[in-house]
Amino acid sequence: MQRPKILMVDDEEDLMKTLVNRLNKRNFKTTGVLSGEEALETIKKDPFDVVVLDVKMRGIDGIETLRELKKIDPGIEVILLTGHASVDAALDGMKLGAYEFLMKPCKIEELIEKIDGAWEVKTERDKRIRLAEIRKTNASAKL
Amino acid sequence: MKNVRYIKLQRKIIAITLLVALTPLIILGATIYFQFTVMYKDKIEEQIKYRSSAHAKSIGLFLKERTAILSAMADTHTLQELMDKNNLLRIFKIMNTRAGAFVDLGVIDNKGLHRSYVGPYELTGLNYYKQPWFAEVMNKDVYISDVYMGYRQLPHFIIAVRRQEGLKSWILRATIDSDIFEGIVRSAQVGKTGDAYVINKDGLFQTRPRFKGGILSESNLDTTLFGGTTTVNKPINDTGMKRLYAGSWLKNDKWLFIVSQDVSEEMSGLFATRNLEITIIVLGILGIVIATVFTTRMTVTHLEETDAKMNELNAQLSHSDKLAALGKLSASIAHEINNPLAVILQKTGWMEDLLDEEEFRQSKNFEEFKISIKKIEEHVERARRVVHNMLGYVRKMEPCLEDVDINKTIEQTIVILKNFAGINNIEIKTDLSTDLPIISGDQARFQQVFLNLISNAIDAIGKDGLIEVKSRKVNSRINVSIMDNGPGIAEEMQSKIFDPFITSKEQGKGTGLGLWVSYNIMDKLGGAITLESKVGKGAVFTVQIPIVYPEKK
Ligand SMILES: Nc1ncnc2c1ncn2[C@@H]1O[C@H](COP(=O)(O)OP(=O)(O)OP(=O)(O)O)[C@@H](O)[C@H]1O
Ligand SMILES: [Mg+2]
Numbered sequence: 001m002q003r004p005k006i007l008m009v010d011d012e013e014d015l016m017k018t019l020v021n022r023l024n025k026r027n028f029k030t031t032g033v034l035s036g037e038e039a040l041e042t043i044k045k046d047p048f049d050v051v052v053l054d055v056k057m058r059g060i061d062g063i064e065t066l067r068e069l070k071k072i073d074p075g076i077e078v079i080l081l082t083g084h085a086s087v088d089a090a091l092d093g094m095k096l097g098a099y100e101f102l103m104k105p106c107k108i109e110e111l112i113e114k115i116d117g118a119w120e121v122k123t124e125r126d127k128r129i130r131l132a133e134i135r136k137t138n139a140s141a142k143l
Numbered sequence: 144m145k146n147v148r149y150i151k152l153q154r155k156i157i158a159i160t161l162l163v164a165l166t167p168l169i170i171l172g173a174t175i176y177f178q179f180t181v182m183y184k185d186k187i188e189e190q191i192k193y194r195s196s197a198h199a200k201s202i203g204l205f206l207k208e209r210t211a212i213l214s215a216m217a218d219t220h221t222l223q224e225l226m227d228k229n230n231l232l233r234i235f236k237i238m239n240t241r242a243g244a245f246v247d248l249g250v251i252d253n254k255g256l257h258r259s260y261v262g263p264y265e266l267t268g269l270n271y272y273k274q275p276w277f278a279e280v281m282n283k284d285v286y287i288s289d290v291y292m293g294y295r296q297l298p299h300f301i302i303a304v305r306r307q308e309g310l311k312s313w314i315l316r317a318t319i320d321s322d323i324f325e326g327i328v329r330s331a332q333v334g335k336t337g338d339a340y341v342i343n344k345d346g347l348f349q350t351r352p353r354f355k356g357g358i359l360s361e362s363n364l365d366t367t368l369f370g371g372t373t374t375v376n377k378p379i380n381d382t383g384m385k386r387l388y389a390g391s392w393l394k395n396d397k398w399l400f401i402v403s404q405d406v407s408e409e410m411s412g413l414f415a416t417r418n419l420e421i422t423i424i425v426l427g428i429l430g431i432v433i434a435t436v437f438t439t440r441m442t443v444t445h446l447e448e449t450d451a452k453m454n455e456l457n458a459q460l461s462h463s464d465k466l467a468a469l470g471k472l473s474a475s476i477a478h479e480i481n482n483p484l485a486v487i488l489q490k491t492g493w494m495e496d497l498l499d500e501e502e503f504r505q506s507k508n509f510e511e512f513k514i515s516i517k518k519i520e521e522h523v524e525r526a527r528r529v530v531h532n533m534l535g536y537v538r539k540m541e542p543c544l545e546d547v548d549i550n551k552t553i554e555q556t557i558v559i560l561k562n563f564a565g566i567n568n569i570e571i572k573t574d575l576s577t578d579l580p581i582i583s584g585d586q587a588r589f590q591q592v593f594l595n596l597i598s599n600a601i602d603a604i605g606k607d608g609l610i611e612v613k614s615r616k617v618n619s620r621i622n623v624s625i626m627d628n629g630p631g632i633a634e635e636m637q638s639k640i641f642d643p644f645i646t647s648k649e650q651g652k653g654t655g656l657g658l659w660v661s662y663n664i665m666d667k668l669g670g671a672i673t674l675e676s677k678v679g680k681g682a683v684f685t686v687q688i689p690i691v692y693p694e695k696k
Binding site: 012015019022026083104107 | 478
């Protein structure tokens with residue numbers, strides 16, 4: 001089965017790098033960046049399936065980044081990482097179309113579970129989009 | 144026991160009040176008494192003086208009348224006529240019917256020879272030339288003698304008038320009945336100690352006094368002390384008893400009429416008044432003292448109670464202030480701790496991942512590494528729980544409002560715990576009031592509080608026991624009490640039990656935050672949690688929830 005391409009966004013470098021390493025070791029294709037701006041740059045150049053996004057960051061914060069990401073690629077799935085103080089922000093993020101949020105510190109297993117969930121949703125939707133497109137081309141072919 | 148401070152305060156108030164209240168009372172009492180004494184004494188003196196002068200007047204009148212009738216007889220008769228004994232007897236009789244009190248009557252010629260006499264004694268022919276009064280009468284025309292013994296050897300006094308007939312003069316002389324005279328004098332005696340008598344210039348008794356002394360004996364009164372018409376004197380006599388003497392001069396200042404009285408007898412009225420006054424003042428003082436002590440006691444006791452209440456309130460206030468400050472502080476600490484915890488957790492996770500690689504599996508300390516990493520993860524988890532519990536309360540400062548059915552919330556909470564309790568053979572009974580109103584509040588918070596309290600009860604009991612959860616509407620509150628039959632909580636622990644990090648559980652098992660968080664939640668909602676417990680008798684935690692009715696939509 002195809003593995004999702006993951007973008008890890010967190011301004012805490014130690015955390016971000018370790019998570020990237022651990023995910024890659026589990027056969028995910030993960031890239032890490034340290035800020036929302038970088039994340040937006042990266043996504044413009046190269047499409048990703050799932051973004052793991054820290055809510056509280058220096059520069060543009062997670063929620064703002066989420067909004068921009070969805071503009072660039074509406075099909076992208078976002079998992080928010082939050083501290084206790086930003087739970088409310090995370091809930092706002094869900095309304096903006098984030099897939100799920102996780103409270104820090106969290107276990108890698110939980111994160112992977114959420115990533116898998118998000119990937120499933122995304123592949124499911126992509127499949128439906130593809131089928132719809134096939135139906136559409138078939139219909140136009142009949143004409 | 145009363146605090147020394149309050150006893151001192153009480154004493155001070157009592158002392159000042161009594162001083163202020165009693166001083167004027169005593170001064171007033173003393174002044175009134177003093178003034179009254181002076182007035183009373185003046186009045187007594189006035190009275191005795193009046194008695195003396197009034198009686199002196201009547202005694203004077205008595206003597207004047209006798210003298211007048213004697214003079215009249217002498218004027219209207221010649222010596223010749225008077226020498227006739229029958230005539231003399233007739234005159235004597237007239238005198239006694241008109242004036243009375245004459246004992247005898249005699250005529251004496253200028254040689255002092257008693258020429259004629261009517262009376263009970265045999266005095267005819269006696270010569271008075273040598274008698275002292277004889278010379279006086281010859282000089283003065285009218286003469287009243289002092290009391291003397293005379294020929295008859297009985298105390299008596301006489302009135303004599305001289306008449307001139309040509310070259311010869313003669314004397315008509317009468318003796319006054321001492322008993323009658325004394326009777327008049329004595330009529331001024333009053334009371335038990337009152338006396339009245341006459342003394343002459345030398346202080347000799349002219350009438351018999353009521354007490355001590357006989358006629359012509361020494362009265363020991365200094366007559367020079369008495370001047371003018373009527374004077375009052377208070378010489379101290381030998382018994383030390385004060386007596387008043389009011390003297391009025393009679394008979395051209397030759398006799399002194401004395402009215403005397405023991406001061407004490409006259410003063411008895413004053414003493415009665417004084418005793419009455421003292422009684423009233425003493426009763427007044429007693430009343431004031433009792434009232435002062437009583438009211439002061441009451442005031443000080445009230446003050447003490449109020450102080451105690453204030454102190455308690457202050458202690459409570461500072462306690463909840465402390466808890467609130469701690470809440471803010473720990474919230475910020477918790478946030479700061481969370482990030483490093485996340486890093487530690489991931490780093491150890493990374494090490495764990497790497498350990499799975501082939502080369503490490505060969506290492507002889509492979510197992511040790513694995514165990515250490517597991518331990519680190521365990522302790523990070525522990526720290527995470529502490530922070531999580533703390534933030535559980537801090538997280539959402541403003542509660543979301545929804546319609547809450549407290550009974551339903553309790554039941555849901557119990558469902559969560561029932562399994563765990565059942566394993567340990569702990570029964571959870573409910574006694575829920577059916578008339579609780581639906582209130583407006585944050586259900587998750589109430590659930591958090593109930594969860595904390597019930598799981599504390601389960602933990603406290605350990606195995607085999609009973610927990611009873613009761614809900615009641617009490618006035619404007621809903622009281623939910625969680626009662627267990629566990630070991631209870633020692634008195635000295637009860638005041639600290641709501642502080643953070645107080646736990647009796649072994650390391651890593653309890654955070655000691657459950658009660659603190661619950662307390663803060665209820666405090667924020669305007670409610671409270673109270674505790675009643677005795678060691679060995681279990682514990683009852685009561686959650687008091689203020690009833691806030693939902694807004695009608
Ligand atoms: N019903 C009870 N009976 C006896 N002791 C109690 C009861 N409830 C609480 N305690 C005591 O109060 C302490 C503090 O309770 P609290 O809920 O604050 O923390 P904890 O239960 O120790 O930790 P945690 O709630 O994180 O598990 C407990 O450790 C226990 O000793
Ligand atoms: Mg507890």
